[in-house]
Amino acid sequence: SRCGMPEVVLAEGKDTDSLVKIMHSYVLASGRCVASRITSDQVKAVCQKLPDGITAEIREPGGILILSDGTKPIPSGGTVGIMTAGTSDIRVAEEARSIAEEMGARVITSFDVGVAGIHRLIPALEKLREADVYVVCAGREGTLPSVVAGLVDKPVIGVPVSTGYGYMGQGAAALASMLQSCAVITVVNIDAGFTAGAFAARIAALIGEKK
Amino acid sequence: SRCGMPEVVLAEGKDTDSLVKIMHSYVLASGRCVASRITSDQVKAVCQKLPDGITAEIREPGGILILSDGTKPIPSGGTVGIMTAGTSDIRVAEEARSIAEEMGARVITSFDVGVAGIHRLIPALEKLREADVYVVCAGREGTLPSVVAGLVDKPVIGVPVSTGYGYMGQGAAALASMLQSCAVITVVNIDAGFTAGAFAARIAALIGEKK
Amino acid sequence: SRCGMPEVVLAEGKDTDSLVKIMHSYVLASGRCVASRITSDQVKAVCQKLPDGITAEIREPGGILILSDGTKPIPSGGTVGIMTAGTSDIRVAEEARSIAEEMGARVITSFDVGVAGIHRLIPALEKLREADVYVVCAGREGTLPSVVAGLVDKPVIGVPVSTGYGYMGQGAAALASMLQSCAVITVVNIDAGFTAGAFAARIAALIGEKK
Amino acid sequence: SRCGMPEVVLAEGKDTDSLVKIMHSYVLASGRCVASRITSDQVKAVCQKLPDGITAEIREPGGILILSDGTKPIPSGGTVGIMTAGTSDIRVAEEARSIAEEMGARVITSFDVGVAGIHRLIPALEKLREADVYVVCAGREGTLPSVVAGLVDKPVIGVPVSTGYGYMGQGAAALASMLQSCAVITVVNIDAGFTAGAFAARIAALIGEKK
Amino acid sequence: SRCGMPEVVLAEGKDTDSLVKIMHSYVLASGRCVASRITSDQVKAVCQKLPDGITAEIREPGGILILSDGTKPIPSGGTVGIMTAGTSDIRVAEEARSIAEEMGARVITSFDVGVAGIHRLIPALEKLREADVYVVCAGREGTLPSVVAGLVDKPVIGVPVSTGYGYMGQGAAALASMLQSCAVITVVNIDAGFTAGAFAARIAALIGEKK
Amino acid sequence: SRCGMPEVVLAEGKDTDSLVKIMHSYVLASGRCVASRITSDQVKAVCQKLPDGITAEIREPGGILILSDGTKPIPSGGTVGIMTAGTSDIRVAEEARSIAEEMGARVITSFDVGVAGIHRLIPALEKLREADVYVVCAGREGTLPSVVAGLVDKPVIGVPVSTGYGYMGQGAAALASMLQSCAVITVVNIDAGFTAGAFAARIAALIGEKK
Amino acid sequence: SRCGMPEVVLAEGKDTDSLVKIMHSYVLASGRCVASRITSDQVKAVCQKLPDGITAEIREPGGILILSDGTKPIPSGGTVGIMTAGTSDIRVAEEARSIAEEMGARVITSFDVGVAGIHRLIPALEKLREADVYVVCAGREGTLPSVVAGLVDKPVIGVPVSTGYGYMGQGAAALASMLQSCAVITVVNIDAGFTAGAFAARIAALIGEKK
Amino acid sequence: SRCGMPEVVLAEGKDTDSLVKIMHSYVLASGRCVASRITSDQVKAVCQKLPDGITAEIREPGGILILSDGTKPIPSGGTVGIMTAGTSDIRVAEEARSIAEEMGARVITSFDVGVAGIHRLIPALEKLREADVYVVCAGREGTLPSVVAGLVDKPVIGVPVSTGYGYMGQGAAALASMLQSCAVITVVNIDAGFTAGAFAARIAALIGEKK
Numbered sequence A, B, C, D, E, F, G, H: 001s002r003c004g005m006p007e008v009v010l011a012e013g014k015d016t017d018s019l020v021k022i023m024h025s026y027v028l029a030s031g032r033c034v035a036s037r038i039t040s041d042q043v044k045a046v047c048q049k050l051p052d053g054i055t056a057e058i059r060e061p062g063g064i065l066i067l068s069d070g071t072k073p074i075p076s077g078g079t080v081g082i083m084t085a086g087t088s089d090i091r092v093a094e095e096a097r098s099i100a101e102e103m104g105a106r107v108i109t110s111f112d113v114g115v116a117g118i119h120r121l122i123p124a125l126e127k128l129r130e131a132d133v134y135v136v137c138a139g140r141e142g143t144l145p146s147v148v149a150g151l152v153d154k155p156v157i158g159v160p161v162s163t164g165y166g167y168m169g170q171g172a173a174a175l176a177s178m179l180q181s182c183a184v185i186t187v188v189n190i191d192a193g194f195t196a197g198a199f200a201a202r203i204a205a206l207i208g209e210k211k
């Protein structure tokens, strides 16, 4: 781990043999190993002959595979609130959740909040009231993080999600509008749930430590 | 006039001599002539020796110059509501207003509504309650038209305004987010107050006609 | 429904299970449910065990699936005219038609008008003479909406369609030229038949109301 | 001259001293020398002490300066027709005209044809009836070359002109729509009147030769 | 045919049923019908039950299918020279050839000339010596048309081809460098062999007519 | 103030009259008012007739003007560390510092750290050891935030700065590389010192509160 | 061979028949023939009936196929050091290695060096100590070449690799940051291992010659 | 100096006071100090009160200012050949020359070679025959480095120069075509004469050392 960051393996684009080797050696060395964006073929390969005493957990959507020897992440005392505008954003939110939990954060979520009306947003925010920091995932025009930042007094991190067709689709407009936002938010790259989750967990831990 | 659209001369980039000639001959032929984005030097040139019986009116911001022989636009019976998110958007809104009024629309406005909170938006919308159609001008992330479209049941036209610095600044993010918007809005080019105002006036007239 | 807009489900990219659940519950709650960009596999899944008393209608191209319990949209009294430049644009036009009809508009169409000559355009426009508002779909250089706007005195909404190869293909040049157009048109995103249809239906209803 | 192409000096961006030296030595060597996009300061410098027997002619707009010792271009027998959509396009058209004339073409022009209606286009085309090849300059959405190509049976070269504001302004949309055009046209870069004029003159000469 | 241009059907993206119908009715009406970018499945469908007396000819690469009742194009007397830099450019060159031949041009070709050395270019040009006009297809950095234009005194049309990986690959750099070229060439869109071939054939016919 | 965020007025692009009015009324209402990117002419106008009891402080570079009636920001207990790669980045860092201080943060800085070697970075980090959160400003290739994030265990916010010429200059490459970074950082728009400073101050306050 | 550069055939996109013909005739003519980016189907076709006395060697990843009649490259005496940031970059590095070896260079490599810490970089550089020139392959933000250039006193060539998702992914950010780098490096296109390897081998040979 | 690279100060964008301070202290510390892209105002400020014993040399174009106490660069024994396509490229070439000379290279140049014909290139190359490495500067379509690389057997570095108007002007097409080039060249950013010169000088020194 570099700088206290647990290794999360980006399975996407890795050849299967290397992936199996990396994950097995990680879990044996450190007790846990998480992969994201893993395909079902890759999962099969990794799980076919798991090292002794290692169990596997799969999370959908997001393609998360967690290997462990029973070791659990050490709770940091901090809480990360994760929200999504739509259902297509959930796979990215799950990526954020996985790394945040690996880093010891308690994660609370509110998915598919919509952007259409304040009536669905208010109860969603209420549900996340205990969050020390927010990760807000949104595609198309990517408005939700800005709206949330106007309503809470904790840091809000925007995650543009690769939805939307046509001009500036696939998360491009969402990234642009988050970067141009009048609200005080910071941003990660399109679909970068991993980075947002890790960044949020780091903040949550710093606040949690103090509680 | 083409298709019942009064001529509005885009002064920007025209050489002064042509502009003077064009405006003077228009106003003599049709009783009124409007120019937008006109510089003070151009205004001086046009107004220096106005044809007999022609008077000039200037509107700031927006650089609108209106020549007339006393003729007034014939009221269409329709009402256009124009809103801006900030003060930098007003010059574009004024362009929309000028053409809409030329086309006989009553124009009601609510400028500098902000995007920060619903508390300033609700009275602004209240003020525009009688509008048959809305023109909403916004820069940076360009959220306002989408928000308005979620709150009214009349057509909403978004006008991205060339404000905002950095990546996708100068109206680019606003255009992108309006085109990607989940709300039902149509869009014109960045700073195209003229087109939005004329389109809105046309709709307002069709509804006004019927009242 | 938000702001009197019937729900149209964008099937594209939704996982089948969620889609079936969403559509079935919508139709039971509101009498009708429309999906666009639905694949044949998704249609199969949705229609396999339709709730009692629900019938399904499919429209090609455009991938429209309409579930209903016999309820019909309430006629708004307005008429939307939809035109396409080519045959590839029809799937987008059908998306516009579906939402407009759901919103109570009468829809009249004239497809594959071409851009090559006025001789095919004039009878096409004649056929749409009763329209209160026009939706004009065009790909490649996207000229048709501007030409139509020069010939009719009703509002014209341009829909760029993702055809054309090479530089600025896939609707990009069409979007650009509609935004730069000298004609008074407003624009929606590439392939956004849904937004154009809904916007047009809203205008048509306002005019129809008055008749 | 390379490949029978007379030298036209692009004055834009050249330092004055080099420009004077280049133009004076060209005109002495070959009897004529043309510069385009020349500023009034540059003109002053070039003309201040003209070599003996050399006279200067200036053409506006376009910033054309022609030095000559009385030598005239040898008529090629071909005719180039140059058309512009607006008045802002004329400076580019003049650049095309200058090089075409240097290459011996007869040039006939029809400027500010508009795009709004066929009624202004038809007489404009009539005026250019004798052209062997057309150069059509247009900004904003750049439709005119495609329209012309649909009405004549001679080759049409499109020249996008750097007008228009907002997204894809400054000739970008015009270039895109000409490249995506369904009509059979070829294109030069934005504002490249020189290239279009030279290309057209070459074609005209080949046809003229034969007459 | 519009403006004396024979119809060439772009098969790409067309659904098979429409394509069959279009091609069969064209060939019956006009004696010949050409399709480009046709897949082998589409060819099978079109040829399965050809109308009586109609024969089919296929050309690879380029996906050209020619139906005819024995009618031949009427020779225009002009000659088009087509050149390619590499072998990947040939499919685009074949598209140019097909339309040029349909329009009555004699077509002479020199493929895979390379860009590496003058020693392969000189004999290639020699082979095309009789051309009235050149179509030069090149991908990657797209230099070849500029080089050819420096060596011949006939018009040269550049066709960027969608080869090359990485930044500005897929013909984008080729298009850019042709538009920025110091040589006198005009350009068509990436892979637009059809437009280049038709434009060249038109020029060749005008010169041929005169011979 | 929205969400506990003090108002910082972006002077850039505002007309002088509005700016004076806004700043004077803010400072009277809330005791302090900060403007950034203010020109010397604007400063003159604002300070010419300051309201009674109001004093002005100017900070260069960054164009910060602070009006106050003696009121000081309430210390939050948190510390923000601000670092820049070069000297050109300082104006953006000063913008971050101003807002952070307004929000009660203690700000410690280390400017012009360079990217060339670890030997200058280590003492710079040492100097910022007490920071609860880092704001790192860098132009050109924008590497510094990623390097810092690899060396500290506090949250790091990257601010791309509009330096660098050529392709992806003016901060574009810096933004891109921060978004693509393997390090766990979040990002704001190019030159958005304000947003980064406010976001950091919010985090610092949450940690400070707990100490 | 042009300019002493051995032919390496880019198999990607070539049709199988041409590829077989090209490779077989090359190897017979010159003793060796290398192809890069070759698929397993293409390998099968090429190797099915190898000319007499020709043997084939395959290298993965990178899709390198080497045919030879036993001839070996003549050692140039120079050494090329090739480094990669991650494992995904190795296929590009292998392409660089193959051409460099064909050109007679000794190649030493250090793959998957990471960017996270100096502790992995120092031994990697130590391993490449004998290199006369470096080729450094990196994706995502592409920092590694700049870092290496700050630590060695030999020329460093950066190769952006098409990894990374989201905005400026697929090597775009890496290319941008290498071009904007404050370090003294030169750059090749994304994934252009071939060009980097050949360029490095040329330099190495010039230095090697002298030793 | 880092890694044996002498400091060259990029004056562009630096405030005058800092620049004077930096240059004076550099020259006193190391005997020489070079600035590039310096304005005449900046030159005046730096030279107004030069430290005792320091002399200044100015080179135009390129805005190079060299301060020295008489110290000369130590000859490396290597030779750098610098070539430009046009006269506008010379300022960038001069930047390359200055840094190369500071690093001890002998620099030989051949400016304004043109791209139009081999007849001007051959003698230009002849003049540079002794170069160990080439820096080739070219704007617009940027062909020259590729052509040179086809004719010499030494390494060639391409420098795109910010000339050319319209689409992909200002060096963008030149950068693109150099990156897409089939020739074996490496590239630096647009106008980055400094980087190219330093890279070339490093190679030249390595070869020179051996001679």
Ligand SMILES: Nc1ncnc2c1ncn2[C@@H]1O[C@H](COP(=O)(O)O)[C@@H](O)[C@H]1O
Binding pocket: A006, A007, A008, A009, A010, A011, A036, A037, A095, A192, A193, A194, A195, F182, G086
């Ligand atoms: N979904 C993800 N997105 C971005 N980075 C990731 C993701 N998953 C893992 N990573 C990080 O990417 C870096 C390279 O991953 P690897 O290629 O697995 O060594 C490591 O620092 C991982 O922690």
Ligand SMILES: Nc1ncnc2c1ncn2[C@@H]1O[C@H](COP(=O)(O)O)[C@@H](O)[C@H]1O
Binding pocket: A086, B182, C006, C007, C008, C009, C010, C011, C036, C037, C095, C192, C193, C194, C195
């Ligand atoms: N083809 C479409 N294009 C754009 N929006 C659509 C389309 N079909 C449905 N929608 C709208 O997209 C929004 C989100 O859809 P859903 O993800 O189905 O909840 C709803 O407001 C739908 O009415």
Ligand SMILES: Nc1ncnc2c1ncn2[C@@H]1O[C@H](COP(=O)(O)O)[C@@H](O)[C@H]1O
Binding pocket: E086, G006, G007, G008, G009, G010, G011, G036, G037, G095, G192, G194, G195, H182
């Ligand atoms: N992987 C590669 N990347 C770039 N160029 C290559 C590659 N492999 C071969 N080449 C060169 O590409 C040019 C065209 O290749 P070909 O199409 O095989 O004639 C030749 O000069 C080859 O040497």
Ligand SMILES: Nc1ncnc2c1ncn2[C@@H]1O[C@H](COP(=O)(O)O)[C@@H](O)[C@H]1O
Binding pocket: F086, G182, H006, H007, H008, H009, H010, H011, H036, H037, H095, H192, H193, H194, H195
């Ligand atoms: N014209 C130039 N282009 C690119 N880099 C330069 C130029 N001139 C100086 N540099 C380098 O830019 C870096 C930052 O320069 P400075 O801002 O002066 O510290 C130093 O490494 C200089 O050597």
Ligand SMILES: [Mg+2]
Binding pocket: A085, A115, A138, A139, A140, A141, A142, A143, A144
């Ligand atoms: Mg959203």
Ligand SMILES: [Mg+2]
Binding pocket: B085, B115, B138, B139, B140, B141, B142, B143, B144
């Ligand atoms: Mg806004």
Ligand SMILES: [Mg+2]
Binding pocket: C085, C115, C138, C139, C140, C141, C142, C143, C144
């Ligand atoms: Mg069209």
Ligand SMILES: [Mg+2]
Binding pocket: D085, D115, D138, D139, D140, D141, D142, D143, D144
């Ligand atoms: Mg036009």
Ligand SMILES: [Mg+2]
Binding pocket: E085, E115, E138, E139, E140, E141, E142, E143, E144
């Ligand atoms: Mg090429």
Ligand SMILES: [Mg+2]
Binding pocket: F085, F115, F138, F139, F140, F141, F142, F143, F144
């Ligand atoms: Mg930096």
Ligand SMILES: [Mg+2]
Binding pocket: G085, G115, G138, G139, G140, G141, G142, G143, G144
């Ligand atoms: Mg990297």
Ligand SMILES: [Mg+2]
Binding pocket: H085, H115, H138, H139, H140, H141, H142, H143, H144
């Ligand atoms: Mg050049």
